[in-house]
Amino acid sequence: xxxxxxxxxxxxxxxxxxxxxxxxxxxxxxxxxxxxxxxxxxxxxxxxxxxxxxxxxxxxxxxxxxxxxxxxxxxxxxxxxxxxxxxxxxxxxxxxxxxxxxxxxxxxxxxxxxxxxxxxxxxxxxxxxxxxxxxxxxxxxxxxxxxxxxxxxxxxxxxxxxxxxxxxxxxxxxxx
Numbered sequence: 440x441x442x443x444x445x446x447x448x449x450x451x452x453x454x455x456x457x458x459x460x461x462x463x464x465x466x467x468x469x470x471x472x473x474x475x476x477x478x479x480x481x482x483x484x485x486x487x488x489x490x491x492x493x494x495x496x497x498x499x500x501x502x503x504x505x506x507x508x509x510x511x512x513x514x515x516x517x518x519x520x521x522x523x524x525x526x527x528x529x530x531x532x533x534x535x536x537x538x539x540x541x542x543x544x545x546x547x548x549x550x551x552x553x554x555x556x557x558x559x560x561x562x563x564x565x566x567x568x569x570x571x572x573x574x575x576x577x578x579x580x581x582x583x584x585x586x587x588x589x590x591x592x593x594x595x596x597x598x599x600x601x602x603x604x605x606x607x608x609x610x611x612x613x614x615x
Contacts, residue, residue, distance in 0.1 A: 473488075474488075490611065544592060544594075548592040549591070553592060555591075556584070556588040556590075557597060557601040560585060563583075564581050564606065565579075565605055585598065
């Protein structure tokens, strides 16, 4: 990707490598400038900018691979024909067994304890990061509350739902 292999001795005199590093650095700063001009990364994401760039880059890369302008050994050159893998089908009884296990878990755990731990998790998740007296940022740490919820036998779904109530869900803007 960087072009480092396009010279006989990339480290010879290090001019090539230094120039390549400078080009990459300038490109990064130009890109950061574009993001800053849009109001930052969050605004850029809301406008679909990085998504468009990723889609365009992916398209150009795939086009180059399919046209064999970019050779990938084992993919578009020197590929070995292999048989399709066997598809794994999971019997419906597995879902029924898991549902029964979940029902048993919910019956034997303390529902009140689970709810208390989930409420504590939500309270921790709402907290904003704060600055300490020494100027360091003290992030809101939800990990101890997640662990307590798990120890109370809260399910992954219950934990995710509690966090969704606090943070909501991200809906990506469509790329136009």
